[in-house]
Each structure stands twice: as structure tokens, then as C-alpha cells.
Amino acid sequence: MNSYTTYDSVISTINELRVEMNRKAKKQFTFSYTIIFLVVIILSIVLYSTGLEWYVPISVMGSSIFLMVLIYFIAATTRNNKLKNEYLNQELMNLYNSQHDxxxxxxxxxxxxxxxxxxxxxxxxxxxxxxxxxxxxxxxxxxxxxxxxxxxxxxxxxxxxxxxxxxxxxxxxxxxxxxxxxxxxxxxxxxxxxxxxxxxxxxxxxxxxxxxxxxxxxxxxxxxxxxxxxxxxxxxxxxxxxxxxxxxxxxxxxxxxxxxxxxxxxxxxxxxxxxxxxxxxxxxxxxxxxxx
Incomplete structure (x- = not known):
């Protein structure tokens, strides 16, 4: 990345990166969650059709939804850490170097x-x-x-x-x-x-x-x-x-x-x-x- 001399430049760069990273993540999650959700629905129907109690497929669906939510928050944390440690800190080093020679x-x-x-x-x-x-x-x-x-x-x-x-x-x-x-x-x-x-x-x-x-x-x-x-x-x-x-x-x-x-x-x-x-x-x- 280029060297910057103002806070405004850093803010603009990082906010643009955040928007782009969130856009890509949303696209990936939408596709993945759709596939997982369809698989869970099909699996639940199959389990129910075998004569299992109604709460078994419901439990499978509930556990899957909980897992998807958990994965979402873990991925968001990982994404924020990457944005901070790989990009923001680098931009701040560029800024500090420029301001203090x-x-x-x-x-x-x-x-x-x-x-x-x-x-x-x-x-x-x-x-x-x-x-x-x-x-x-x-x-x-x-x-x-x-x-x-x-x-x-x-x-x-x-x-x-x-x-x-x-x-x-x-x-x-x-x-x-x-x-x-x-x-x-x-x-x-x-x-x-x-x-x-x-x-x-x-x-x-x-x-x-x-x-x-x-x-x-x-x-x-x-x-x-x-x-x-x-x-x-x-x-x-x-x-x-x-x-x-x-x-x-x-x-x-x-x-x-x-x-x-x-x-x-x-x-x-x-x-x-x-x-x-x-x-x-x-x-x-x-x-x-x-x-x-």
C-alpha cells in the first residue's frame, strides 16, 4: 500500500476495505447457508419419515441454525482481526513514518x-x-x-x-x-x-x-x-x-x-x-x- 500523510486517507482506505470484505463475506455466507439449510431440511424430512419422534428433526434443525449463527460471529471476528492487524496497523505505520520521518x-x-x-x-x-x-x-x-x-x-x-x-x-x-x-x-x-x-x-x-x-x-x-x-x-x-x-x-x-x-x-x-x-x-x- 502507498504511504499516507493524513488520518482522512487512512479512514477512507480502511472503510473501503471493510465494505469490500463484508460484501464478499455476505456473498459467501448466503451461498453456503442456503446449501446447508437445504441439506438440513432434506435430512429432517428423511428423519421424520423414518418414524422418529417429531422433536428429533426439530433438534437437528435447531442445532444446525445455532451452528450457523456461531460460525457467522466467529467469521466476523476473524474478519475484523484481519482488517485491523493486516491493513489498519500497516496504514498507521505508513502515517507515523510520514509524520515523524x-x-x-x-x-x-x-x-x-x-x-x-x-x-x-x-x-x-x-x-x-x-x-x-x-x-x-x-x-x-x-x-x-x-x-x-x-x-x-x-x-x-x-x-x-x-x-x-x-x-x-x-x-x-x-x-x-x-x-x-x-x-x-x-x-x-x-x-x-x-x-x-x-x-x-x-x-x-x-x-x-x-x-x-x-x-x-x-x-x-x-x-x-x-x-x-x-x-x-x-x-x-x-x-x-x-x-x-x-x-x-x-x-x-x-x-x-x-x-x-x-x-x-x-x-x-x-x-x-x-x-x-x-x-x-x-x-x-x-x-x-x-x-x-
Missing amino acids: MDYIYEYKANVDKQFNIDMGLFTRHASISSKFVITSGLNNDAKYNIFRCTMTTSDGKNTTTHFDGFYIRIPIDNIPRQQLRSKGKPHIKGIKMTRLGEYEDKIFVPEDQPTTHPDSILYSIFQAIPRTFETHSYYVASDLKEVAVAISLKHKFKLPKELDYQSLQEYSEPLFELLRFADEVAHQILEGEYE
Whole structure:
């Protein structure tokens, strides 16, 4: 898609896409539902003609109608998520790049290697990771980092546990000593025993054999800035000698507005733009800092 410079252009593009997607979906559903309904009617007549009680074919029809309604709402949700994550966010990246002379790269449904979570150990190493999108700082930015919108889950076949659902920022930088600053939970690092620094109210963990009594001041300042900047469910800052991770689970949910106009688009986009500004500030702070 082309680069846009105004909210009006984004609104026009997304509303046109929404109309076209709804038109195609309506056409597909009308055809599919007609076929299903005819099959159900014929099946109900056959069942009734075999001498079964009247409520059996009625139950078949009722169950089929319920299933069709359920499929309709699931498809509508899937369609809205696609419109939001594949198209709207891309247009907003174009808008942000144009207005701020940036060159963020937006990738929808990017493949994510779970190794980064195993290495950093913020969440269980057994977690599966799904990513809705990845935002990468561009070539014009001297600070390199990635922002993953991801969910980390485990399942025992019956129940699914969500360990993290939010934005995971990865900033490559060497030689920052391993440590974790957490709003909740404990480290999940295989082969390294972590101990909590008891003199801090915050959950700060360092390797047991690391001779330090305090967290790195730059990482600690970033950790403290997160709840002042965002409303969060949880947040984390960590380092592992290769990169720094900042993980934030926001209370704000990026729901696609039912009616996309200037006000609703601003309300949707501003938290995303605030996250971009924060990530860029954090990346520069980390890459330009002097570490203890």
C-alpha cells in the first residue's frame, strides 16, 4: 500500500476495505447457508419419515441454525482481526513514518522463533509463541530493535494457560550482565540459579553467583518508567548478555472501532504511537548508556 500523510486517507482506505470484505463475506455466507439449510431440511424430512419422534428433526434443525449463527460471529471476528492487524496497523505505520520521518517496517503474522524466550527466561521455556505482527526499526534509525505483538501459552491438551499477552521489545546489545526486573512471577532460566535482591520492593533477580547488590541503573529507570507511561497488567525488563528485553502487557485492548472516523482512529492509534515513542526512547537510552 502507498504511504499516507493524513488520518482522512487512512479512514477512507480502511472503510473501503471493510465494505469490500463484508460484501464478499455476505456473498459467501448466503451461498453456503442456503446449501446447508437445504441439506438440513432434506435430512429432517428423511428423519421424520423414518418414524422418529417429531422433536428429533426439530433438534437437528435447531442445532444446525445455532451452528450457523456461531460460525457467522466467529467469521466476523476473524474478519475484523484481519482488517485491523493486516491493513489498519500497516496504514498507521505508513502515517507515523510520514509524520515523524521514520521508516518502521510492519510485518503481519511474522514467524517467531521461541529461542529468544528460552535464552532470556522471562517466561516458561515450554511456551508456544504466536505473533500477530512485528514492528522493526528501519535503516534510518541508528537504534535497532523489534517490537513483537505476541502471546505465549502452554497447554496440557485440556486447558490452555496464557503466560504473556502483549508487546515484547527486543534490543540487541552485548555485555549487559544478566538480570530480571519483574512486576510479577519469577525467572525461568534453565541452568542458572537466580536470586532476588531482598532490599528492593520490586522483584529484581540476578544470578546467584553475580556479585551485585543492586540492579543496573538504566534498566531500573526503564522498569520504573513503564507504569508511569502505560496502564499495565504486568511488565518486565531483562538482559542476558546479548540483548535487552522489555515486555509489557497492556490493559488497553486494540479493538477495531465499529465506526471508523477521525476521533475513533485517534483513540485507536495513540496508544500504538505512544508505544513506538517509548520503544525508541528506551532503545536509545540502552544503546547510549554506560553500564555498571
